[in-house]
Structures are given as structure tokens and as C-alpha cells.
Amino acid sequence: DQQVKQNSPSLSVQEGRISILNCDYTNSMFDYFLWYKKYPAEGPTFLISISSIKDKNEDGRFTVFLNKSAKHLSLHIVPSQPGDSAVYFCAASAKSNAGKSTFGDGTTLTVKP
Amino acid sequence: NAGVTQTPKFRILKIGQSMTLQCTQDMNHNYMYWYRQDPGMGLKLIYYSVGAGITDKGEVPNGYNVSRSTTEDFPLRLELAAPSQTSVYFCACHGGTETQYFGPGTRLLVL
Numbered sequence: 269d270q271q272v273k274q275n276s277p278s279l280s281v282q283e284g285r286i287s288i289l290n291c292d293y294t295n296s297m298f299d300y301f302l303w304y305k306k307y308p309a310e311g312p313t314f315l316i317s318i319s320s321i322k323d324k325n326e327d328g329r330f331t332v333f334l335n336k337s338a339k340h341l342s343l344h345i346v347p348s349q350p351g352d353s354a355v356y357f358c359a360a361s362a363k364s365n366a367g368k369s370t371f372g373d374g375t376t377l378t379v380k381p
Numbered sequence: 382n383a384g385v386t387q388t389p390k391f392r393i394l395k396i397g398q399s400m401t402l403q404c405t406q407d408m409n410h411n412y413m414y415w416y417r418q419d420p421g422m423g424l425k426l427i428y429y430s431v432g433a434g435i436t437d438k439g440e441v442p443n444g445y446n447v448s449r450s451t452t453e454d455f456p457l458r459l460e461l462a463a464p465s466q467t468s469v470y471f472c473a474c475h476g477g478t479e480t481q482y483f484g485p486g487t488r489l490l491v492l
Contacts, residue, residue: 311484335445
């Protein structure tokens with residue numbers, strides 16, 4: 269049973285528009301959620317995170333929203349830029365679990381000029 | 382400050398051969414992890430360590446072994462390579478803030 273799901277394998281948006289990437293989770297013990305960005309032939313890099321005590325966290329063009337009742341989070345990128353084209357992984361962790369994160373399968377974002 | 386380094390970048394193994402994937406971090410983080418990423422899939426945890434001398438299995442540990450003799454190093458050992466171990470391997474570490482820092486990965490092809 270996959271505990272973190274990213275149901276959209278790919279997303280294509282026009283430069284300047286909003287990109288919305290979605291993630292669902294099933295484990296109610298998760299209390300910290302992260303988004304990582306990955307370019308080809310590189311390791312994932314941390315993008316933004318949110319604690320379960322919050323429902324929104326913003327960092328520049330990136331905003332993460334958390335809906336705990338729906339067990340759903342989303343990453344908004346506004347405005348989208350061609351350099352944002354990458355694979356985005358959603359991850360979730362529980363403080364009680366040795367810092368281990370469970371990752372979704374990723375969404376490939378393509379931003380067209 | 383190099384962060385997390387992994388060697389080699391790429392390796393081709395024959396079935397039944399063994400090898401060690403190296404991972405070193407200079408961030409003085411206690412927690413270290415090994416993941417594999419298969420095409421189109423997310424990261425699956427192979428093994429992890431919460432500090433020197435302590436290791437534990439993750440989600441997909443079969444066919445692998447690890448050791449953690451120092452804070453800096455966390456090598457991953459494949460004893461009898463199989464085609465199913467063809468993957469990209471990532472090492473990561475974190476210092477207690479939940480954010481993990483990843484190495485650049487090792488691409489392994491088993492033929």
C-alpha cells in the first residue's frame with residue numbers, strides 16, 4: 269500500500285502561469301511534509317516543507333498547502349519558469365520514525381516558454 | 382563544504398559480481414540513508430543509520446548490506462549483483478530537521 273501518492277505523472281504549463289502539483293497520503297502519523305526537486309542526472313534537492321500544525325507555507329514563488337482532513341497537500345508555483353522544469357517529489361515523515369521519509373513517485377513538470 | 386559525495390557515478394556489473402557504493406558526508410549529520418530509484422518510480426529506502434555503529438533495514442534491503450563505522454561514511458555493499466538491482470542509488474543525510482540532503486547518485490547497470 270503506497271502511503272504517499274502523486275497521481276499525476278506529468279504536468280505541462282505555459283511560462284508565467286501557475287503550476288499546481290498534488291500529493292495525497294494515507295498515514296495519519298505523518299507530521300511533516302516536504303517537496304523535493306530533481307533535475308536529470310542529479311540528486312533531489314529540498315524545495316519547501318510544511319509542518320502538520322500549519323496549513324500553508326510560502327517561500328518566494330513556491331507555496332505549499334496542507335489539508336489534513338483530506339490528507340492532501342499541493343505545491344503551487346507562481347509564476348512558472350522554464351527552469352522549474354524538473355521532477356517534483358512529495359515526501360512525508362513522522363518525528364517518531366528516525367527521520368525516515370516516504371516518497372511519492374514524482375511528477376514531471378514541463379514549463380513551456 | 383562538499384555536502385554528500387557518492388562514488389562511482391556509473392558502473393556496469395556482471396551478474397554475480399560484487400561492489401561497494403561509497404557515500405561520504407561532511408555535514409556532521411547523524412542520520413544517513415540509502416535509496417534506490419527505478420525508472421518512473423519514487424525513492425525506495427534500502428537501509429538507514431541513526432549514528433555511527435547503528436544501522437537498520439528500510440523498505441527494500443534484500444541483496445544489500447551496509448556499515449557505519451564513522452559519522453562521515455555509509456557504504457552500501459552488493460554481494461551478488463542481479464539484474465533487478467539495476468537502478469540509480471542515492472545516499473542522503475540529515476541532521477534532525479527532517480530535510481534530507483542528497484548525493485548526486487550512482488547509476489548501476491547489472492548485465
